[in-house]
Amino acid sequence: MTKTKLRIFSYEPNPRIFKSTITARICDIPIEVRGAKPKELKNWLWDFDARPMNEDDLKDQKKHIQEAKAGYQGELYKTEAFLSAHPYGTVPAAFSPDGAIGVFESNSIMRAVARLDKSNSGLYGHDPYSASRIDGFLDTALLFARESQVYLLALMADKLNEKVYYDTERALTNWLSGIESALTNNDFICGDALTLADICFCCELLLLQSEYQWSESITEIGGNLLSSTEIEVRFPRSLNHYKKLSERTDFAPDIKNHQAKIKSGQKIYD
Ligand SMILES: N[C@@H](CCC(=O)N[C@@H](CS)C(=O)NCC(=O)O)C(=O)O
Structure with a gap:
């Protein structure tokens, strides 16, 4: 199986994520996008391993509740690891394959895909x-x-x-x-x-x-x-x-x- 080079977590559909999926298609870079409709992300754990939570998970993850800051209202479940990788706490949120490095802002996520390109596509210039x-x-x-x-x-x-x-x-x-x-x-x-x-x-x-x-x-x-x-x-x-x-x-x-x-x-x- 081809190894994913970048993981992106976002609400979907998000045209700002298309910046990265188009770039990945042109450069043939394997990336993974996970997410759901904006409202559904309220019941997701915001993490490198972002995932939907069931009733039991929601109780277990109470310690991760954060007041939403931009765009969302109410509470969101963001792990410490998510907030450390993503200091603004927003989605789209991209991660290096091991989850160690967070890349935020859709333009910079797109740049990350282009920088992974070894095909000399010129998408990010030549000099x-x-x-x-x-x-x-x-x-x-x-x-x-x-x-x-x-x-x-x-x-x-x-x-x-x-x-x-x-x-x-x-x-x-x-x-x-x-x-x-x-x-x-x-x-x-x-x-x-x-x-x-x-x-x-x-x-x-x-x-x-x-x-x-x-x-x-x-x-x-x-x-x-x-x-x-x-x-x-x-x-x-x-x-x-x-x-x-x-x-x-x-x-x-x-x-x-x-x-x-x-x-x-x-x-x-x-
Ligand atoms: N300019 C940023 C915008 C990111 C942003 O503000 N995302 C909002 C959703 S529209 C968010 O994740 N909010 C989380 C919160 O409300 O705590 C980008 O394009 O990546």
């Missing part, structure tokens, strides 16, 4: 300069990702307000203006080949589309879907790039299925 340029795009994506997380969590909690909506819109505009400019004379964000910058871009835009599930709440505050046709007009190269990436055989297994669920009106997060 310190090209790799750092990719990092720049990942960092700017994170600025947007921070706002989109606040936005989606507000929608989920039925607490969207104008401030959250317009902060996210501004962050989206700023992020896409750089992508649009980078794509002016290039087929990919960092030049003529696919890199982590494209993978991150595609997955973050897909995550934003989860907003479809709460269209009514957005209309109620006088807004429009942020990922709607309006951005196709303002950022045509970016949206065209997104569509082309989604169709690729190495992206489609994650992206297409998720897009189909969103478009069919299925509730991704309930």
Whole structure:
């Protein structure tokens, strides 16, 4: 059996995990993803050996109860080992195969997969300069990702307000203006080949589309879907790039299925 090179624990489906699964598919790196729907993770033990707990386990593991901090409400069961590997106590949470090293933040989990690549794929650049340029795009994506997380969590909690909506819109505009400019004379964000910058871009835009599930709440505050046709007009190269990436055989297994669920009106997060 092929040995897993990285274990990821997360709520599912999570487009931010697709950053790693797409990278692993391209580089042929065996990784393991375990998790369940966001609500179900409340009854999981958050650990390197993350697992669902039955009634008896829940009593036994009481010592691990922690107040949720970000996104979750109430209590979560996080072991000391989990908190030592993951000082922010969040998911997605990745681990080295022996569980000794925790890797957090979805962009860095994706970077870990790319660093394990021995195939010279160039996904993480070919030299310190090209790799750092990719990092720049990942960092700017994170600025947007921070706002989109606040936005989606507000929608989920039925607490969207104008401030959250317009902060996210501004962050989206700023992020896409750089992508649009980078794509002016290039087929990919960092030049003529696919890199982590494209993978991150595609997955973050897909995550934003989860907003479809709460269209009514957005209309109620006088807004429009942020990922709607309006951005196709303002950022045509970016949206065209997104569509082309989604169709690729190495992206489609994650992206297409998720897009189909969103478009069919299925509730991704309930
Ligand atoms: N930027 C982080 C966000 C991680 C994050 O905030 N995760 C939340 C769920 S959305 C969490 O694990 N919360 C645990 C808690 O509430 O204690 C990433 O993409 O990895």
